[in-house]
Structures are given as C-alpha cells and as structure tokens.
Amino acid sequence: MTMLVWAELRALARNVTFLLVTIGLPVVFFLVMSEVFGDMDIRGIDMSRYMMLSMAAFGAMSVSIAVGTRVGRERLAGWNRQLRLTPLPGWSYVVSKVIVALALVLPTTLLIFLAGLALKGVSLTAGQWLGATLAVWLGALPFGVIGLAIGLSVRPDSADGLGVAVYLPLAMLGGLWVPVEILPGFMATFAKVLPSYWLAENARQHLISGSPGLAGPLVVLTWFLALAAVVATLYRRDTSRL
Incomplete structure (x- = not known):
C-alpha cells in the first residue's frame, strides 16, 4: 500500500493541470474574495482571516x-482489475486513496495560509495556526470518501465531471464563497447540515473560542462513517463484476 501511495503521489506531482486547478485556484479565489467583502467583520473575524479559512476548506474539499474521482479513470484503464490480481487487499486500495487525498490537502492548506500571511498580513497565534490546519486537514476526510463514491458508482468517463458538479454546490451552499451569516435564514440553516460548512467552521472556531467543541467534529465524523459504509458497498459491488 505504501508503494501504491507513493506511486500515485509521484504521478499527481507530474500532473501540472491537476495541481494548478486543485491547489492553485483556491489561492486565487482567496485573494479575490477577501477583496470583494472588504472590511466586513463577522463574529470578530475580519474578512481576510475569514476567507482564508473558507478557501482553505474549499481547496481541501476540491x-x-x-x-477520489480518479478511480473512474483507473476503472476505465483496467488498473483496478490489475491490482486485484496482486496480493494487495481491497481495503488497502481504498485506504490508499484517502491517504493520498490527505497528503495533498496539507500543502493546499499551507499554501493558502502562506498567501494569507504574506499577501494579506493575516496574523494568528501559533496555536490558532496549528488548530486551524488540523481542523481543515482532518475535516477533509469525508470529501475523499465522497470522491471515491463518485468514482465507483458512475460511468468511469463521467466521474471527474460529476465530482466538479458535487463540490461546487457544496462550496456555495456550505457558505465557503459567501459567509453563512449573510445568507437567507433557510439557506443558513441548510448549510449547517453539510460537511463543507463544518470543514471551515471547525477551523474558524479556533479563532473565536480556541476550540471547535464537539458538534462540528461529530458532524464531520458522522458524514465520514456514513460515506465510508457506502464506499465499502460500492467497492464490493464493483469487485463482483470482475
């Protein structure tokens, strides 16, 4: 499994388009959106810090x-079938995808934080930087599983497009592009059901109260466990077809 993770990370590191879209684009969004909302202050957080955390969440999610959706391409190329002919356990293949996703979330998050520090003058304590980084990093777990569910459940050539069609609404409805506090009441209520909202909110709580509490992490964990069960079912179904 270690060799599989390393091989995929090397392949993705050579994919310039993938890196620019998934890692570079959220940085651009952060620089733009922090200017759009100007001097607005929400719950004691200025918009540079607020949007930095929101765009870090967006980058981690995307x-x-x-x-995860790259599984669709691998199914199309027959890579999944080839791996199943090796001693690699099926669960290792799924877990390796989650590990790769988490490995890429960290530099994505740190790059946005670096842009906030260097270009927007964002100032946090060491504990706030660390807490926000861990909140975004671990909060990304459900989204790696969402990608896997998409890659295993739809036609292989449709997985990438559907992935975009999923994470863009999650970003909009989860309050990552527009603060939940200025959304209409029913939209703000709906946002708090989504893992995308809590991905950013758990990080923001490190600035507001010093800790995300229990509610946010529990929502993220619930989404992760529910989606992991779905992925396990889809993987077994996909295996039975071979």
Whole structure:
C-alpha cells in the first residue's frame, strides 16, 4: 500500500493541470474574495482571516474529491482489475486513496495560509495556526470518501465531471464563497447540515473560542462513517463484476 501511495503521489506531482486547478485556484479565489467583502467583520473575524479559512476548506474539499474521482479513470484503464490480481487487499486500495487525498490537502492548506500571511498580513497565534490546519486537514476526510463514491458508482468517463458538479454546490451552499451569516435564514440553516460548512467552521472556531467543541467534529465524523459504509458497498459491488 505504501508503494501504491507513493506511486500515485509521484504521478499527481507530474500532473501540472491537476495541481494548478486543485491547489492553485483556491489561492486565487482567496485573494479575490477577501477583496470583494472588504472590511466586513463577522463574529470578530475580519474578512481576510475569514476567507482564508473558507478557501482553505474549499481547496481541501476540491483536492480530496478530485483524488477520489480518479478511480473512474483507473476503472476505465483496467488498473483496478490489475491490482486485484496482486496480493494487495481491497481495503488497502481504498485506504490508499484517502491517504493520498490527505497528503495533498496539507500543502493546499499551507499554501493558502502562506498567501494569507504574506499577501494579506493575516496574523494568528501559533496555536490558532496549528488548530486551524488540523481542523481543515482532518475535516477533509469525508470529501475523499465522497470522491471515491463518485468514482465507483458512475460511468468511469463521467466521474471527474460529476465530482466538479458535487463540490461546487457544496462550496456555495456550505457558505465557503459567501459567509453563512449573510445568507437567507433557510439557506443558513441548510448549510449547517453539510460537511463543507463544518470543514471551515471547525477551523474558524479556533479563532473565536480556541476550540471547535464537539458538534462540528461529530458532524464531520458522522458524514465520514456514513460515506465510508457506502464506499465499502460500492467497492464490493464493483469487485463482483470482475
């Protein structure tokens, strides 16, 4: 499994388009969106810090889903079938995708934080930087599983497109592009059901209260476990077809 993870990371590192879209684009969005909302202050957080955390969440979500949906291409190329002829356990293949997603989430998050520090003058304590980084990194787990579910459930040539069609609404409805606090009441209520909202909110809580509490992490964990069960079912179904 270690060799499989390393091989995929090397392949993705050579994919310039993938890196620019999934890692570079959220940085651009952060620089633009922090200017759009200007001097607005939400719950004691200025918009540079607020949008930095929101775009870090967006980047983590998009890269995690993109890694998962690559399973569609591998199914199309027959790579899944080839791996099943090796001693590699089926669960290792699934877990390797989640590990790759988490490995890419970290530099994505750090790059956005670096842009906030260097270009927007964002200032946080060491504990806030660390807490926000861990919240975004671990909060990305459900989205890697969402990508896998898409890659295993739809036609292989449709997985990438559907992945985009999923994470863009999650970003919009989860309050990553527009703060939940200025959304209409029913939209704000709906946002708090989505893992995308809590991905950013758990990080923001490190600035507001010093800790995300229990509610946010529990929502993220619930989404992860539910989606993991779905992926396990889809993987067994896909295996039975071979």
